Amino acid sequence: MYIETETTPNPATLKFLPGQQVMPSGTRDFASPEDAEASPLAQALFDTGEVTGVFFGGNFVSVTAGPGADWGVLKPQVVAVLLDHFVSQAPLFAGGDASGIAVPPEDDELMFEDDPAHADIVAQIQELLETRVRPAVASDGGDIRYRGFREGVVYLQMQGACSGCPSSTATLKHGIEGLLKHYVPEVTEVRAA
Incomplete structure (x- = not known):
């Protein structure tokens, strides 16, 4: 398995493309290690110690590094975590399977009710x-x-x-x-x- 990496307009964030579906539908944003407890993959990325944000898209994972992080050191660690996850076909979310079943719903509440x-x-x-x-x-x-x-x-x-x-x-x-x-x-x- 090969994981492609792309830069993003945000210099602190890289986009990783595993060549397969990440989320069966929708997206999921993890802004803290506490948020990441819902996903073993997101938690493993935060566990590197340099990650401050993880985002799952349809066919990609975006990872944001903290201030002062060196992507030269962090990128191989992120690729290794992603390879382990996708090769083992581990569940994306706790209590779910690799297809994404049992994905915890993200907060879709509006700021206020639309008229x-x-x-x-x-x-x-x-x-x-x-x-x-x-x-x-x-x-x-x-x-x-x-x-x-x-x-x-x-x-x-x-x-x-x-x-x-x-x-x-x-x-x-x-x-x-x-x-x-x-x-x-x-x-x-x-x-x-």
């Missing part, structure tokens, strides 16, 4: 995020989650390599905000949640 009168606007926003934005941020090793729409403002949460990336504010303000404003005139602003 039912804006259901068509929210549907347009979510469609654009799903078809135009998520594929682009996934190619950079991350994801974006819709968190709400209120008074013209769309609230989004960046995950994986996109979380904490120096260019994430520009992505939100100049890329995503421009796209949403163009197609959904009711959108006046995009903010990080």
Whole structure:
């Protein structure tokens, strides 16, 4: 088995491609060792001592290193952990099998309830995020989650390599905000949640 590695726009994060499916559907973000207790793979990556974030995408794992970490030393350790996991076909989540069964649901709660009168606007926003934005941020090793729409403002949460990336504010303000404003005139602003 060979694991490809790609850089991301976030210099602290590398994207690892094991050449097979990681998540059967959705994504999962682990921002702390406590979050990682749900996944033996995420826990093993945090156990290297230099990892501060792990993100599972459909066919990749993004790993974020802490300040001062040396990717020259950390990268072989991460590859070894990933190889051990995928070659042994170990379960991705505690209590599940390698296919991802028993994946603990991630918190999908909105920041606030969307106004039912804006259901068509929210549907347009979510469609654009799903078809135009998520594929682009996934190619950079991350994801974006819709968190709400209120008074013209769309609230989004960046995950994986996109979380904490120096260019994430520009992505939100100049890329995503421009796209949403163009197609959904009711959108006046995009903010990080």
